[in-house]
Amino acid sequence: MENWSFKIARLWGIDIRVHITFLALLAWIWYSSRFQWLSVLITCVVFLTVILHEYGHALTARRFGIPTRDITVWMCGGVATLQGSAKTPKQEILMALAGPAVNLVLAGITFAASLLLGLLFVNHLPGGQVSGSIYVFYLMAFCKWFIISNLILMSFNLIPAFPMDGGRVLRGCLNLKYDVLKATSIAVKTGRVCAVIMALAGIYYDSMLIFIAFFVWMSGAREQKMIEEIERMRRIERGEATPADLLQAQFGNVGALLANMLQLDGNGAGHDAGEKPFPFPKGDMSDDGFIEAEFVAKPSVKEDDGEIRIVSVKDAE
């Protein structure tokens, strides 16, 4: 057991793992349902569909040279852990669309199969009545349910909000016109509108929607932060920014930076920084030899063997 999940199979070179929360869900369904076997079977079929959806993402990513470590099913669905990210907006759009496309194809194949079943095994009698084996009707009912659940899965995943695929499709499309930061920012804002609508719908229909809305809102914020971080690193790689700019962007001023480095509180109290006093953005520590009042400065930074050092501190003004 690793990260509370274990491997159950390996398909197309990717491990399929089951998280312990999925087993908890099955156990809960078993104990709370009247038709135990049927409910557990239906849940497993849904999760099998989810795994195939994730394979859509993973195998498309592979075509763009991005490997997938594993696909894990947990209580709320599936996650394909990609070891890299799309290099172009077009790649991101295709990778995101591949999952819902799997659901559409599954629904299409099942629709064709049920038509064939009806054609071959159901007799149409005059007066609109039908006759045939009860098992054929069971099978056709299953097909109908499978088609609807695939269409629901597809539509839900296409909601334009992170962490759903629709959020990625929207960001990818915006990224064709705008830079990735602006594209993400617009996509996150759109996602927040969706989250608010979901939460309002949750008040009237199903309180589960409020929970999902909260999750969507938080995911948007996380996506925004992650993209900002990646973009800063890429700017340094391209030589458009220095590590000093990165520190400046992250900490704003040298006082906050030093406080962070030395793990001090904002006033510099309780530190063991040694002999030298450090400037801090606020506080009155003149009797200790600390620099008083507001102090905004720009750190001059040197990169040495991958380590970032502050070589001098000068006033920004």
Ligand SMILES: [Zn+2]
């Ligand atoms: Zn997906």
